[in-house]
Amino acid sequence: MNERTVLTLDALGKSYGAIRALDALSFSVNSDEIVALLGPNGAGKTTALEIVLGLRDADSGSVRLFGSSPREVRIRRRVGATPQQSAFPDMLSVDEIARFVAAHYPRPAPIATTLEEFGLAALSKRRAGTLSGGETRRLALALAFIGDPELVVLDEPTTGLDVESRRRLWSVVRARGNGRSILFTTHYLEEAQELATRIIVIEHGRVLFDGVPRELRERVGGRRVTYVGRDGPVAVTTLDADQYVRTMVSSGVDFQNLEIVHPSLEEAFLSLTGGAK
Amino acid sequence: MKALALVRAHAQIGFLDLIRYPGYVVPTVVFPAMFFALFDLPFARRAPELADATTLAFVVFAIVGVTLYQFGVGIAQERGRPWERYLRTLPAPAWARFAARIVSAVLFGILAALVVAIVARAFTPVDFTVTQWLTVFVYALAGGVPFVLIGISIGYWTSSRAAVPIATAANLLLAYAGGLWMPPDDLPRFVQSISPYLPTRQFADLLWSVHGDANALRALAGLGIYTVIFAAIAAIGYRRDERTRYA
Numbered sequence: 001m002n003e004r005t006v007l008t009l010d011a012l013g014k015s016y017g018a019i020r021a022l023d024a025l026s027f028s029v030n031s032d033e034i035v036a037l038l039g040p041n042g043a044g045k046t047t048a049l050e051i052v053l054g055l056r057d058a059d060s061g062s063v064r065l066f067g068s069s070p071r072e073v074r075i076r077r078r079v080g081a082t083p084q085q086s087a088f089p090d091m092l093s094v095d096e097i098a099r100f101v102a103a104h105y106p107r108p109a110p111i112a113t114t115l116e117e118f119g120l121a122a123l124s125k126r127r128a129g130t131l132s133g134g135e136t137r138r139l140a141l142a143l144a145f146i147g148d149p150e151l152v153v154l155d156e157p158t159t160g161l162d163v164e165s166r167r168r169l170w171s172v173v174r175a176r177g178n179g180r181s182i183l184f185t186t187h188y189l190e191e192a193q194e195l196a197t198r199i200i201v202i203e204h205g206r207v208l209f210d211g212v213p214r215e216l217r218e219r220v221g222g223r224r225v226t227y228v229g230r231d232g233p234v235a236v237t238t239l240d241a242d243q244y245v246r247t248m249v250s251s252g253v254d255f256q257n258l259e260i261v262h263p264s265l266e267e268a269f270l271s272l273t274g275g276a277k
Numbered sequence: 278m279k280a281l282a283l284v285r286a287h288a289q290i291g292f293l294d295l296i297r298y299p300g301y302v303v304p305t306v307v308f309p310a311m312f313f314a315l316f317d318l319p320f321a322r323r324a325p326e327l328a329d330a331t332t333l334a335f336v337v338f339a340i341v342g343v344t345l346y347q348f349g350v351g352i353a354q355e356r357g358r359p360w361e362r363y364l365r366t367l368p369a370p371a372w373a374r375f376a377a378r379i380v381s382a383v384l385f386g387i388l389a390a391l392v393v394a395i396v397a398r399a400f401t402p403v404d405f406t407v408t409q410w411l412t413v414f415v416y417a418l419a420g421g422v423p424f425v426l427i428g429i430s431i432g433y434w435t436s437s438r439a440a441v442p443i444a445t446a447a448n449l450l451l452a453y454a455g456g457l458w459m460p461p462d463d464l465p466r467f468v469q470s471i472s473p474y475l476p477t478r479q480f481a482d483l484l485w486s487v488h489g490d491a492n493a494l495r496a497l498a499g500l501g502i503y504t505v506i507f508a509a510i511a512a513i514g515y516r517r518d519e520r521t522r523y524a
Binding site for chain 1: 290366523
């Protein structure tokens with residue numbers, strides 16, 4: 001692998017008044033990586049992205065994007081990003097917005113193909129104000145890729161979408177991820193596991209975990225098996241729920257209301273912070 | 278070359294976004310001509326010289342209204358929107374976005390001025406050659422620039438609520454004291470003494486120079502000074518907004 005560092009955050013600190021959003025946040029993104037920035041609301045994900053995109057300056061530490069400051073226009077030509085939800089001027093068509101964004105890049109991707117991949121081909125003449133929430137989301141994502149940039153930054157790409165559309169978008173993003181780096185934020189553990197080649201968990205503006213999805217799964221990804229047994233409710237956390245249930249059934253244990261659930265992100269954090277102590 | 282293409286893309290998107298709101302376009306473009314028809318038409322019909330002077334004054338009024346008022350207020354409302362935030366993440370320098378705004382504002386102003394010219398042609402003995410009309414509109418393009426910058430300055434230095442009354446007051450006071458509604462010689466003596474230093478008066482002088490009634494170079498120099506001053510105020514306002522919004 002010919003790995004190259006695309007983005008480096010070194011001990012970034014950022015406070016809003018008394019609130020400490022980033023606390024010596026450090027991580028890097030290499031070429032061809034899909035990195036998930038996973039954390040609950042208020043963990044500092046958006047602040048980190050805003051600094052990466054040159055919207056904000058950090059109070060301390062440094063950020064290097066392709067070896068330079070993200071404030072430089074020349075550097076931002078190598079980056080594509082999503083606008084926040086429902087950000088589009090109502091009266092502009094999908095096609096006009098796509099062309100406008102593409103005009104900023106030296107070698108943009110073909111517009112028609114990009115719109116088609118994101119399921120927007122039939123909507124290209126539609127005004128942004130008439131798009132549904134899901135369609136707006138798809139347009140936002142398509143814009144991040146339309147300049148064919150080396151780094152794509154997605155802020156909560158699938159928030160507010162149903163499971164079906166989320167999965168469809170993941171496959172498009174995965175296909176588009178070829179030959180470039182993607183950095184995205186999410187508060188869905190599942191999204192990070194499915195899409196990323198590397199996961200960085202942040203909380204209170206600090207890195208809690210930085211590794212491959214398998215590693216995270218082993219640390220926090222167990223399933224919780226709950227049932228009501230002879231002596232009352234039972235809750236067990238196991239890495240292999242299938243095997244656990246198989247053993248349970250074959251041993252003839254009496255159980256009712258069997259449930260297997262993914263641990264929530266909050267529970268995952270508890271086990272991560274617990275593990276650090 | 279690349280930078281010019283960016284300015285064009287931004288101007289185009291800004292213009293398209295506005296032109297598709299008939300509720301915005303019609304009053305904006307028609308209002309100055311309506312004002313002209315209501316208040317100055319009887320006066321302008323009396324003699325060709327009066328028709329020429331008032332028509333040009335209302336060309337100025339049309340452009341100032343659109344550029345200073347509409348676009349000033351527009352900035353104050355738009356600067357907090359997510360779309361503006363997204364534009365800042367795109368690889369375009371801030372000056373290119375400013376330049377695009379100037380271009381689309383001036384083009385809108387020219388539309389409003391064209392309606393004034395059409396009304397004047399139809400109902401007054403206004404008497405310009407084709408070359409003179411062309412000169413008027415070329416001057417009008419240049420003269421609009423400082424007023425967009427005044428509008429942008431108001432937009433960045435006031436809240437979205439305060440922008441409307443402040444821009445209204447600025448627009449009307451500058452129009453009155455600049456001699457756009459009545460011949461400068463008929464203004465009260467005190468106003469007459471400051472009038473030549475106002476950008477509206479200089480803009481009007483620039484257009485009146487087509488007839489040889491004023492010195493074009495002097496007017497251009499004055500407008501140039503206003504352009505530099507308000508470009509600086511707008512730029513500082515933009516930075517200040519950036520600091521408070523994205524600190």
